[in-house]
Amino acid sequence: MRAGRLILREILYRRLNFALGVLSAVAAVGSLVAALTVLRAHDRRTEALVAAREAQTRERMGKLEDDYRKITVNMGFNLLILPKDQNLSDLYADDYASKYMPEEYAERLARANLATINHLMPSLQQKLKWPEQERTVILIGVRGEVLVHSPGQMPIVEAVPAGMLVAGYELHRSLKLSVGQKVKLLGREFAVARLHPERGNKDDISLWINLREAQELLGKKGLINAMLALECHCAAERLAAIRAEIGRILPDTQVIEFATQAVARAEARTRAAAEAENALERGKQDRAKLRHEREAFAAVLVPLVMLGAALWIAFLAFHNVRERRAEIGILRALGVRSCQILAIFLGKAVLLGLLGAALGYGAGALVGWRLQEVPAVLTLKDVLNTALLLQVLCAAPAVACLASWLPALWAAQQDPAEILREG
Amino acid sequence: MLTVVGLRKTFRGPSGRVSALADAALSVAAGEFVSVQGPSGCGKTTLLLAAGGLLPPDSGRVQVDGQEVYALSSTARARLRAEKIGFVFQQFHLVPYLSVLDNVLAPALALKDPSARERATELARRFGLAERLRHVPAELSTGERQRTALARAMLNRPRLILADEPTGNLDGENARLVLSSLREFARSGGAVLLVTHDPSAAEYAGRRLCFKDSKLQEQE
Numbered sequence: 001m002r003a004g005r006l007i008l009r010e011i012l013y014r015r016l017n018f019a020l021g022v023l024s025a026v027a028a029v030g031s032l033v034a035a036l037t038v039l040r041a042h043d044r045r046t047e048a049l050v051a052a053r054e055a056q057t058r059e060r061m062g063k064l065e066d067d068y069r070k071i072t073v074n075m076g077f078n079l080l081i082l083p084k085d086q087n088l089s090d091l092y093a094d095d096y097a098s099k100y101m102p103e104e105y106a107e108r109l110a111r112a113n114l115a116t117i118n119h120l121m122p123s124l125q126q127k128l129k130w131p132e133q134e135r136t137v138i139l140i141g142v143r144g145e146v147l148v149h150s151p152g153q154m155p156i157v158e159a160v161p162a163g164m165l166v167a168g169y170e171l172h173r174s175l176k177l178s179v180g181q182k183v184k185l186l187g188r189e190f191a192v193a194r195l196h197p198e199r200g201n202k203d204d205i206s207l208w209i210n211l212r213e214a215q216e217l218l219g220k221k222g223l224i225n226a227m228l229a230l231e232c233h234c235a236a237e238r239l240a241a242i243r244a245e246i247g248r249i250l251p252d253t254q255v256i257e258f259a260t261q262a263v264a265r266a267e268a269r270t271r272a273a274a275e276a277e278n279a280l281e282r283g284k285q286d287r288a289k290l291r292h293e294r295e296a297f298a299a300v301l302v303p304l305v306m307l308g309a310a311l312w313i314a315f316l317a318f319h320n321v322r323e324r325r326a327e328i329g330i331l332r333a334l335g336v337r338s339c340q341i342l343a344i345f346l347g348k349a350v351l352l353g354l355l356g357a358a359l360g361y362g363a364g365a366l367v368g369w370r371l372q373e374v375p376a377v378l379t380l381k382d383v384l385n386t387a388l389l390l391q392v393l394c395a396a397p398a399v400a401c402l403a404s405w406l407p408a409l410w411a412a413q414q415d416p417a418e419i420l421r422e423g
Numbered sequence: 424m425l426t427v428v429g430l431r432k433t434f435r436g437p438s439g440r441v442s443a444l445a446d447a448a449l450s451v452a453a454g455e456f457v458s459v460q461g462p463s464g465c466g467k468t469t470l471l472l473a474a475g476g477l478l479p480p481d482s483g484r485v486q487v488d489g490q491e492v493y494a495l496s497s498t499a500r501a502r503l504r505a506e507k508i509g510f511v512f513q514q515f516h517l518v519p520y521l522s523v524l525d526n527v528l529a530p531a532l533a534l535k536d537p538s539a540r541e542r543a544t545e546l547a548r549r550f551g552l553a554e555r556l557r558h559v560p561a562e563l564s565t566g567e568r569q570r571t572a573l574a575r576a577m578l579n580r581p582r583l584i585l586a587d588e589p590t591g592n593l594d595g596e597n598a599r600l601v602l603s604s605l606r607e608f609a610r611s612g613g614a615v616l617l618v619t620h621d622p623s624a625a626e627y628a629g630r631r632l633c634f635k636d637s638k639l640q641e642q643e
Contacts, residue, residue, distance in 0.1 A: 001528035001539070006521070013520030330516035333477060334575070335505025335533035337498055417478035420512065421468055 003340065007347045014320065018352060021316045025356020025400060028302075028309035029392050030364035035298035037368025037383055042294060044377040046287040053283055057276040064272060079117075079242065081105075081227035084252045095138060095202050096125035097225040103211070105250050106227055112249045117242065121228040124214045130207075132184045133175060138206040139185075141214020141224075159210070164193035166208040172196075185209070186217045229255075310403040313352065317345065317407035321414075328411055329419030338412040345408035346401050353397030360396070361389050424583050424614035425451040425474055430483035432469050443469040444480065445637040451616050453582065456609035458617040458625035460642065461634030467618035468587055470639075474616060475508050475585045476500040488582055505533035509576030511601075513588035515568045517560040517575075523547060523567075524556040527574045534579050546574035550604070566597030573604055584608060586617045590624050602627040 011018045082091065083099035091097050106122035124141040144159025160166055165185065167177050172195040177183065181192045190209060198204060215221045229246070243255045321328075328341055365383045372378055430447040433440045443466040451457045461467050472478035474485055476492040485492040488507055492500060517526045524540075527547055531539035547556055550570035560568055569589060576584055586605060590598035602617075606627050609615045617628055625631050631642040 001525055001531040003532060005525070006518075006532065009520045009525065326516060327518050330510075330512075330518070331529065331532065332501070333475065333504065333510045333516075334530045335501050335503075335508075335579075337501045337533070339498075340532065417472045420472060420477065420516070 003344050003347060007344060007351065010324075011348065011351065014323070017316055017320055017323075018348075021313050021352045021400075022356045022359065024309035024312040024316075025353055025396055026360040026363055028306045028399070029357050029360025029396050030367060031305040032302050033361050033364025033388065033392065034368040034371065035294075035302050035364075036388065037365055037378070038371050039291065039294060039298065040383075040385075041368065041372035041376070041378045042287075042291050044382075045373050046284075046291070048377055049287065050280070050284060053280050057280060061273055061276065079229040079246075080256050081109075081229055081246060081250065081253050082256065083225065084254050086225075086254065088256065094127060096127055100124075100220060100223040100225050101250075101253060103215075103222050103224045105253065106224070109227070109229075109246065109249055112245075114242070114245050114249075117229050117246075119229065122211065122224045123226050123228065124211060124218065124220055124224045125226060126218055128218075130185060132186075135171075136205070137171065138202055139214060139218070140206055140208045141211040141218075142208055143211035160193060160208050162210045162213055163190060164210070165190035166194045166196065167192060168196050168204040168206040169198040170204040171207065188213070188217065227253075306399070310399055313349070313400055313403040314407060317349065317404040318410070320348075321345070321407045321411040324411070325414060325419050328414045329416040332414070332416035333420060341414075342408050342412040345404060345411050349400040349404035349408070350397040352404075353400030354393060356400070357392040357396035361392050424453045424455075424488055425449075425616060426484070426486040427470070427474055428484045428486075430470070430473055430485065431481045432466070432473060432478065433481055442637060444473070444483075447483070447639050449616075449632060449639055451583070451614045453614050454609055454612050455630060456606055456615040456617070456628045457630045457632065458619060458628030459632045459634065459639065460619060460622065460625045462620060465634040466637065467620075467634065471585045471587050471616065471618050475510060476504055501533065505530060505579060507582045509579070509581035509584040511569070511572050511576050511584065511586040511589045511605075513591035515560070515565075515572045515592075517568055517571055519560055522557045522559055523552050523563070523571050526560070526571050527578055529575055530578045536579070539578065543574070543578055546577055547571075550574045551600075565592050566594065566600070569593055569597065569601055573601055577608065581613065583614045583616070586615065586619075588619050588621075589617070590619070590621060598624065 082088075082097050083101040086097045086099040103122055106120055109117070110120055122143060125138060127136060127138050129135070130137045142160055165183065167175075171177065172192070175183075177192050177195065179192050179195060182189055183192060184190075185207065196203060209217075211224070215223065229242075246253065246255050331341065332338070365380075369376070369378060369380055369383045427447060427449045430444050431442070432444040433442045435441075447466070447470055449457065449459070449470075459467055459470065469478060473480050474487075476485070476487070476495075479493050487503060490503060492503065495503060518529060521529065524543055524547060527543040528539055531543075536542075544556070547553060550573060552567060552570055552574065555563060555567055555571075560571070563571065569592070573589070576586075584605060589601050589605070593601065602624055605615045605617065609629070615628075617624065619625055625642075632639050633642045634640075
């Protein structure tokens with residue numbers, strides 16, 4: 001005969017007492033596990049929401065940046081680098097620079113790798129009579145963008161291939177040009193590569209051709225008369241610094257500001273980005289507040305349920321001792337020591353705690369899983385946490401033992417003579 | 424085997440202290456079956472519990488197999504009971520949720536013995552309980568219950584059996600069976616102290632004592 005067998009037989013005999021004890025342990029462990037599961041689901045959901053919002057913000061900011069880039073192209077450029085001896089009155093009157101500088105300046109500036117300049121576009125422009133069509137046009141020779149930072153950089157102006165031509169709106173509309181059509185310019189044949197939409201500025205009477213060909217046609221080999229520089233992330237107060245930097249590298253040039261609206265838009269974009277960041281932060285704070293509220297609720301509820309369960313287990317254990325007084329008396333008469341009686345009652349508490357922990361863990365996980373926010377972020381498999389299961393399997397029997405300690409001690413101290421004399 | 428000298432015991436009652444035992448003395452030698460007779464409330468059960476090391480007296484000495492029972496610690500007294508004393512009670516005091524076999528085996532909780540199960544089965548057979556081994560006390564007749572209690576008392580091969588009205592609830596045949604078993608135990612070298620109010624039960628004893636004016640006296 002072993003104590004374990006005695007304990008099991010007694011449990012089976014007084015099933016209700018044991019079941020009520022297990023139920024209270026299930027409630028205690030279940031509430032703890034459910035609370036932790038809900039908090040875990042909350043954290044997981046917060047992570048998902050924040051990640052989604054960050055991705056959304058990134059996407060919106062990307063789109064905004066792209067819009068800004070396109071708007072900036074349409075509006076012109078932030079900075080225009082001109083030969084130092086260029087008279088600005090002439091420039092504004094004629095719409096192009098009449099002085100020249102070496103095309104090599106573009107490479108030199110690019111090699112300087114100024115952090116403030118992201119895009120650099122050398123060009124050769126001249127207003128001239130298109131003899132074949134008998135009209136005035138602005139001929140612009142472009143070579144595309146001189147890459148400043150990296151080969152992976154996104155160009156904002158594409159090069160015009162040799163032998164090709166891009167026509168402004170007014171020109172292609174009035175001349176009924178179409179893509180692929182061959183046209184003659186200053187005696188050389190070009191194919192129409194692209195037709196620009198209406199912009200409402202001098203671009204509408206402009207023709208873009210390859211820079212090399214423009215230099216040949218205009219007799220300005222190796223020369224350009226303007227360089228467009230765009231500082232994508234500039235702020236108004238930084239323009240002076242950029243001017244100074246360019247002046248240091250290309251001393252015989254001058255820099256003028258173009259399109260202050262672009263700066264305003266850049267600022268708006270920066271503010272929009274900041275606002276998006278703030279919204280994201282507010283979202284995070286709201287989630288943190290909600291978590292805090294849930295945590296506070298659990299911090300009150302779980303200990304209360306645990307205390308209630310412990311008191312209930314203690315009450316049931318006292319009741320059990322009262323019911324078993326005769327049994328305790330005879331066991332003591334048979335020579336069973338008081339410490340063995342103590343162990344029998346505590347052993348029952350351990351079993352109660354173990355069973356309550358196992359069932360409570362399952363019930364709590366299920367309840368926590370059902371209580372999580374919609375859409376659910378935790379699957380039933382995610383809910384299972386081996387470490388937590390082991391913890392409750394250790395803690396619940398310990399708490400049940402503590403709750404049963406006084407009743408078990410009372411049982412161990414029962415006077416067998418008094419019990420046996422009572423009959 | 425059992426020596427009781429000058430045993431006094433009083434209990435606190437609603438109207439002051441009540442004397443249960445006054446200067447009680449007796450001895451039971453190995454192989455002896457001694458009965459103590461007396462009316463209800465004369466102190467028979469108190470004497471038995473005190474002799475079994477369960478009820479410390481106010482004064483006096485109890486020796487079991489040469490050991491001063493109340494000079495021992497509580498744990499040592501428990502061991503002494505497990506090794507040397509068997510109890511049989513009128514109310515049987517069987518554990519209600521244990522089978523006959525497990526009830527007989529209950530003393531093995533106190534004294535580990537690898538052959539306990541085998542001996543319990545053998546004792547159950549000897550007392551006619553072979554068909555009832557898996558039955559719980561509620562499924563037994565009163566005679567079977569007392570025989571189970573008797574088998575339980577003998578599991579650890581005690582030197583002394585203390586029996587408190589063991590036939591009080593039994594019919595004639597079962598009473599005879601229980602008393603014969605106790606006499607047989609005494610004949611095989613054990614000591615039996617039987618307390619009873621029933622003169623016919625006391626007749627099984629080799630020596631008979633009775634309570635008269637709270638004192639134990641030899642009976643012819």
